[in-house]
Amino acid sequence: MSPQPPTSPRVTINDTTLRDGEQTAGVAFTDDEKFAIAAALDAAGVPEMEIGIPVMGEHEVALIRAIGATLRQARTMVWARMAAADVAAALRCGADIVHLSVPVSDIQLGHKLGHDRGWALGQIRRWVNTVADAGAVVSVGFEDASRADPGFLAQAAQLAQACGAIRVRYADTLGLLDPFQAHQRIAALRRAIDIGIEIHAHNDLGLATANTLAALLAGATHASTTVNGLGERAGNAAMEEVVMALRHLYGVECGIDSTRLPAISQLVAGASGRPVAAGKSIVGEAVFSHESGIHVDGLLKDRRNYEAFQPEELGRHHRLVLGKHSGTAALLEGYQRLGLHIEPEHVPVLLERIRSHVMSTKREPSREDLTRFYLDLCTTTPALARA
Numbered sequence: 562m563s564p565q566p567p568t569s570p571r572v573t574i575n576d577t578t579l580r581d582g583e584q585t586a587g588v589a590f591t592d593d594e595k596f597a598i599a600a601a602l603d604a605a606g607v608p609e610m611e612i613g614i615p616v617m618g619e620h621e622v623a624l625i626r627a628i629g630a631t632l633r634q635a636r637t638m639v640w641a642r643m644a645a646a647d648v649a650a651a652l653r654c655g656a657d658i659v660h661l662s663v664p665v666s667d668i669q670l671g672h673k674l675g676h677d678r679g680w681a682l683g684q685i686r687r688w689v690n691t692v693a694d695a696g697a698v699v700s701v702g703f704e705d706a707s708r709a710d711p712g713f714l715a716q717a718a719q720l721a722q723a724c725g726a727i728r729v730r731y732a733d734t735l736g737l738l739d740p741f742q743a744h745q746r747i748a749a750l751r752r753a754i755d756i757g758i759e760i761h762a763h764n765d766l767g768l769a770t771a772n773t774l775a776a777l778l779a780g781a782t783h784a785s786t787t788v789n790g791l792g793e794r795a796g797n798a799a800m801e802e803v804v805m806a807l808r809h810l811y812g813v814e815c816g817i818d819s820t821r822l823p824a825i826s827q828l829v830a831g832a833s834g835r836p837v838a839a840g841k842s843i844v845g846e847a848v849f850s851h852e853s854g855i856h857v858d859g860l861l862k863d864r865r866n867y868e869a870f871q872p873e874e875l876g877r878h879h880r881l882v883l884g885k886h887s888g889t890a891a892l893l894e895g896y897q898r899l900g901l902h903i904e905p906e907h908v909p910v911l912l913e914r915i916r917s918h919v920m921s922t923k924r925e926p927s928r929e930d931l932t933r934f935y936l937d938l939c940t941t942t943p944a945l946a947r948a
Contacts, residue, residue: 577611582791594832605821611638615650625654643688662702665709689724702730715753728757736765740775751780759783769798788829801843820876
């Protein structure tokens with residue numbers, strides 16, 4: 562089968578913030594926070610979301626059902642192991658998709674479960690048939706797929722397809738792949754099956770987003786993501802990064818309103834207790850801030866000089882910061898915004914004052930600071946005061 566081209570409309574975001582994101586050590590969302598996150602993702606146009614683990618108990622089942630009832634467009638998925646209690650609980654949730662997970666690497670089969678490959682195939686056959694016969698849509702997750710034997714993985718995926726699964730999830734559980742390996746592994750899996758392939762990348766080596774993109778280029782149809790890259794250990798592929806990279810690198814739209822991404826990021830950051838770094842790509846506070854004199858001069862001449870994409874796509878605006886590396890153009894622009902005219906000969910004095918301020922306080926000058934610097938200059942420069 563030919564690989565799915567990256568421009569395919571079948572590239573679907575399946576956000577797992579409410580499942581894998583909440584599995585982050587120390588993170589626990591309240592019910593209200595889960596409702597709010599689900600509603601925000603739904604309103605933004607996220608087409609699928611994995612919203613919980615039903616076997617956690619009756620409250621979890623009731624909560625999953627309640628969240629699902631509030632969603633207007635997103636399809637819902639629940640996560641379960643291939644075990645009787647998990648499957649029974651999952652089938653009571655009324656979710657659009659039941660995701661059944663099984664380890665496929667020899668190390669996890671043998672050292673975690675005490676079983677072999679034959680047992681894993683038997684589990685796939687038994688539980689996919691059971692859930693499909695119950696009238697549910699089935700996805701099969703291959704835990705630790707990146708350490709599995711490729712031939713066995715293909716065999717397991719073909720069996721899942723034969724039993725009625727609509728999709729398999731390739732989980733790089735320990736975040737061990739690089740983009741070249743991810744492309745190769747998914748391309749091989751794509752040749753083996755005709756159903757959907759979801760890439761679930763972890764970020765242990767900082768490559769989750771890159772591996773997700775590589776997998777999509779190789780024929781994966783779905784991307785498993787979390788808001789802010791939340792997730793176990795170093796986290797998962799960040800939804801905001803995948804959405805924007807698909808748009809700007811490959812011209813692929815996921816149907817998600819990118820102007821809502823910063824607000825969703827802040828919502829999840831608050832609920833998880835995990836603040837977003839200022840320099841975090843796409844949603845960090847500082848990613849559209851410019852200080853360097855060369856950059857600011859170029860930005861003021863034509864924004865395309867130093868903006869790969871417009872911050873308005875995210876409902877944001879660029880911000881000029883006056884600091885140690887600022888130049889004449891930035892200073893004149895900053896004071897113009899305050900309604901103050903600066904003569905060229907006074908620029909060096911003010912730049913030095915700003916640099917001293919930043920070095921001593923470790924923060925950019927406020928509007929009040931800039932005004933004070935100007936007034937101080939006026940007292941020592943009568944001609945400037947008269948202007």
